[in-house]
Every structure is written in C-alpha cells, then in structure tokens.
Amino acid sequence: MQKKKWEILTDQETISHLAESLKNKPATVNAEITPTGSLEILSHHEIERLLDASRGGLYQLFRRCTLAVLNCGSPIDDSRIIMEQFKNFELKIFQQKGGIRLELINAPASAFVDGQIIQGIKEHVFAVLRDIVYTRNEVIESGMFDLSQSEDITNAVFRILRNAQVLKTSDMLDIVVCWGGHSINRTEYEHAKEVGYELGLRGLNICTGCGAGVMKAPMKGATIAHAKQRIYSGRYLGITEPGIIAAESPNPIVNDLIIMPDIEKRLEAFVRLGHAIIVFPGGVGTAEEILHILGILLHPENSELPFPLIFSGPEESADYFQQIDDFIGYCLGVEAKQLYKIIIGHPAKVAREIKEAISSVQHFREACHDAYYFNWLLKIDPIFQAPFVASHENMAKLEIHRNQPIHLLAANLRRAFSGIVAGNVKEEGIQRIEQHGPYEIKGDPEIMDKLDKLLTSFVEQKRMKLPMKEYIPCYRIVK
Secondary structure, eight states, X not given: OOOOHHHHHHSHHHHHHHHHXXXXXXXXXXXXXXXXXXXXXXXXXXXXXXXXXXXXXXXXXXXXXXXXXXXXTOSOOOHHHHHHHTTTOEEEEEEETTEEEEEEEEEEGGGEETTEEOHHHHHHHHHHHHHHHHIIIIIISSSSOOTTSHHHHHHHHHHHHHHTTOOOOOSSOOEEEEEOOSSOOHHHHHHHHHHHHHHXXXXXXXXXOSSSGGGTHXXXXXXXXXXXXXXXXXXXXXXXXXXXXXXXXXXXXXXXXXXXXXXXXXXXXXXXXXXXXXXXXXXXXHHHHHHHHHHHHTSGGGTTOOXXXXXXXXXXXXXXXXXXXXXXXXXXXXXXXXXXXXXXSOHHHXXXXXXXXXXXXXXXXXXXXXXXXXXTTOOOOHHHHSOOOOOHHHHHTOOOSSSSOHHHHHHHHHHHHHHXXXXXXXXXXXXXXXXXXXXXXXXXHHHHHHHHHHXXXXXXXXOSSOTTSOOOOSEEEOO
C-alpha cells in the first residue's frame, strides 16, 4: 500500500535517516556534575522516584528535559530526531555526603568546554531537576491542590514560581514578557534584539519562552544594555514545559529557567509574572499566545485592569501584523483590537511606551493593594487553565463560532493553534498525525476561511517550523 505524503515525511524510518544524515554525527561525552544553588539535596524517596521508570515515568521526563537543555543551540525543532540522535544518553543520580551527584552518559559534547560543562547549562540541568521533583511531589501528588479548580491552578502556578525563587519583592515593576517565533529571519531577529537593548537601557528585565529566535534576541540585547548601565542584577527568565522544551531548547542567556507542567500553566505563569507583553513575529505558537492574552483581557472582570500589550516588528513584518490584526478584528471584534498597539520599527519607541505603561500598572497595583511580583487580580477563565489534549476528537469538537462570549471564542481559537503546535513539534502530537492523519478543524465557514488564509501565510513565510524540509500541514481546515 502506497504511503501518503505526510507519512513518508514523518515515519520512524525517515527520522532515523535524518538523524544519521546530519553533516557531523554529534559527539558525546561522559561527565559528573554537582548542583550549585538549584537543588543540592534530594531524599532517598525522591531519587528512587526519579530513577524508577515503572513509577510514573519520572525518569524519562527528566531524561528528555535534561537532554534538551544539554542540546542547546541545536538547529532541529523535531523532538524525536533529537531523541534519536542521542538515544544512548543516560542519567544516574547518586546521594553523597555533600548532597547529590549527577552522572551524564553520552551527553552532547556541545554543552562542554575543555571537558567542563558550561556553567549556565549546568544551572539549567538542575533547574529541570528542581521543577520536575517539586511539581510531581508537591503539586500533582500531594493532595494540596485540586487541579480541576481555577483557584487551585493559580495557587499551583504561584507555588512552582516561588519554589524556583523567581518571585522577587521589589519597589518597581520591571518584567517584560517577549513572545514570538523560533523560526524567524535575520531582520526580525535583529529588531527583537534592538528592542531588548532599549528595554535594558531603561532598567527593564526580560522573560521569554527560553528558546531560540525571538526568545533569545531580546535577552541578548538586554545583556548589552544592562552592562552599559552597570546593572549587575539583570534577569533573563525562561519559562517552558516538557512538551515543548526539546523543540525549543533553553538558550544560554537564561539565568532563571522554570519548567511548568503543561502549556496552560506556562501561559498563566507568563501573564501572572509579567508586567507587560511585547509580541514579535512568529507562527502558530505566537498566535496561540496572542489569543491567550486577548481572551483573558476580554473577560468582563478584567475590563478595568491595565495590561500593556504591544505588537512589534521591522518594516518588512508590517504585512504579517496586518494579517494578525485583520484576523483578530474579524473574529473577536473592535474590542479586542483596542487591547494592543502595533508599532512597526522604532525599537526605542516600543521601549518608551512599555516603560510608561508599566508605570500605570504600578499605580493600579498600589491602589488595589495587589502584589508587584504576581498578578493575583487578573481573572482567568477556567477554559484557559484546563489542559487541552490535542487529540483528533478534541480538535474536531472545538466550538469555533460566534454564538458564545468573545473571550470563549478566543479560548477555542487558542486551542486550535495549540493543537497545530502539538502536531508540528510535540512527540505525542506528531505520533497522532502519523497514526490518524491531519487534524480536522471545523467551525463557522467565514472564520474557517480567515483561519485558513492566516495559516497558509505562515506556511508561505516559513513560520511553522525551522526550514530544514518542506512543511506538510498537520491540519485540514473543513469549510
């Protein structure tokens, strides 16, 4: 039986071939490392849970996330190819008098210099260990949280961030969340870096999804600006989750890495922790993030709450943002369009507007006695918090129509984009596509038409995946 085109490009045989056919077979090393500052001590029970694959699969989760961290800078965004390249990678954990010791076997050599692991990468490895252990033991299995309830989900997000020591008391608000794609062109990268530089000159800190492309560029710009301003406490926060970390390996500038348990808690962490958001050019993941924040801000209980949101890119990205703006206006209306500004070019203007807008947020928080370090007052509807499993059945059942409140339509559109992200780069999503073919997305015919045109433009602009091969859609729009 002849295989379908998408099967030919995604089956296990092809993955093995791609991994083997890379120009340089990846070199590996064996090494032992000990933590500094993230997690020095584990109980015997915690170590047993980590190493016992029969008890919840915690070892495989730790292995996958650690490999992603060690494989920093990889040009591959298909998690299965990375796992195939380093299929002999293993971890061992030892308890010793001074704490724990981690043995890395067949680890990517790119994480080492003259036999020593790069310090930032070592910190990321133990941040992974810290968050995986804490989330499993203290959040998921402790009985303290009912993760079907909105309030408990928010409290769980707060606890994970607090345990990671990223909730800092301060006299000012200064965290700017930067969203955008990992598959961008050089001009877009330089623009995002220049915006980060202007933010850094104004004493602002950067939070991104921790990966490459737009997730790295603002941090790189901010580090230079912070050095010029003699700011030695610059913060470059990276928030990720196990399903995406292999496709978006943490970049080495990140000095606070946080692993949230799923994409919904990752997105909530961004909007609770950040004081403003800048959206740069990207693909479906960026569209998902845009719909997430717009859906939250469209909730009636957030109508008076200030939340600065700016879309920014170089001159050549003007058409991209016009497409996004048209899609939002058609699907969500004028009310949604009023929640953000679009600034093309002018990095300094973007930074000035963000700085000024954050002052309004600070006055609001003072008046409402809300914390500077965590946005407790932000109302998040449970539909934005419940984990969405991108199965074919769930994707086909999405309610994408106007016969519902606007913020719920935004939530369902967000889930559609989330499913496409899963089908593009997440292992479980890719496997579902292999087994059952592309997802079918149904809904209001006119909205489907707009969605189809937007997704087609992403494909044409090579925003879906890193341009290593022809992109075959993991979805089919049913009109």
